[in-house]
Amino acid sequence: MQHARRYGYVGPPELRGRMAGVDAVAVETAAALARWLAERDRGELVEPFTFVVALDGGLRLASRRSEHVVLVGGHDVLAAGEIAFALAGSGWHVVEVTNQSTGYCPDPDCWPAVGEALDRIGVRHPDDFTDKVTFRRCPACGERNVVRDDDFTCAQCDSALPAQWNFAPN
Numbered sequence: 001m002q003h004a005r006r007y008g009y010v011g012p013p014e015l016r017g018r019m020a021g022v023d024a025v026a027v028e029t030a031a032a033l034a035r036w037l038a039e040r041d042r043g044e045l046v047e048p049f050t051f052v053v054a055l056d057g058g059l060r061l062a063s064r065r066s067e068h069v070v071l072v073g074g075h076d077v078l079a080a081g082e083i084a085f086a087l088a089g090s091g092w093h094v095v096e097v098t099n100q101s102t103g104y105c106p107d108p109d110c111w112p113a114v115g116e117a118l119d120r121i122g123v124r125h126p127d128d129f130t131d132k133v134t135f136r137r138c139p140a141c142g143e144r145n146v147v148r149d150d151d152f153t154c155a156q157c158d159s160a161l162p163a164q165w166n167f168a169p170n
Contacts, residue, residue: 005110006055006076009069010137010144010167011103024062024071026054030122034092036061037085048082048096053110059117068103078113080104081129094118094125098133105135105144107165136161 060071068080080101118125134147140159152161
């Protein structure tokens with residue numbers, strides 16, 4: 001993968017230790033996705049799911065209230081976010097997908113990993129994230145920030161945030 005920036009976990013350390021009890025799936029085929037989605041209750045299907053693209057390029061899914069870091073056992077990822085599916089005549093397809101993960105804070109440029117993972121399993125999807133989240137770490141106080149409305153100001157200490165993604169790799 002030419003886009004293979006690795007994203008290390010940057011969230012709260014105590015969440016990294018929660019490695020059990022998640023109903024997750026490594027999705028290898030569209031049929032496997034369909035089986036897993038068929039086991040979800042109606043309430044889960046109306047919300048997006050937590051997803052990661054592992055370093056092997058594989059897609060892993062869990063319910064929305066699951067932590068991204070748990071899906072990969074604390075390891076780095078190629079992408080992370082939330083994803084929603086809808087059922088159509090030809091099967092399940094992606095209707096929404098974002099890079100919303102405050103544990104990994106991936107840059108929107110991780111999209112190719114997501115697109116390739118979905119292509120590999122044969123699931124239709126948009127050509128890019130349907131909602132892009134911009135994350136920056138404050139160089140002054142170290143706080144993780146979500147940049148809103150192009151306001152690159154730290155929510156914690158009002159310092160300027162860098163224009164470029166700045167979470168150091170592990």
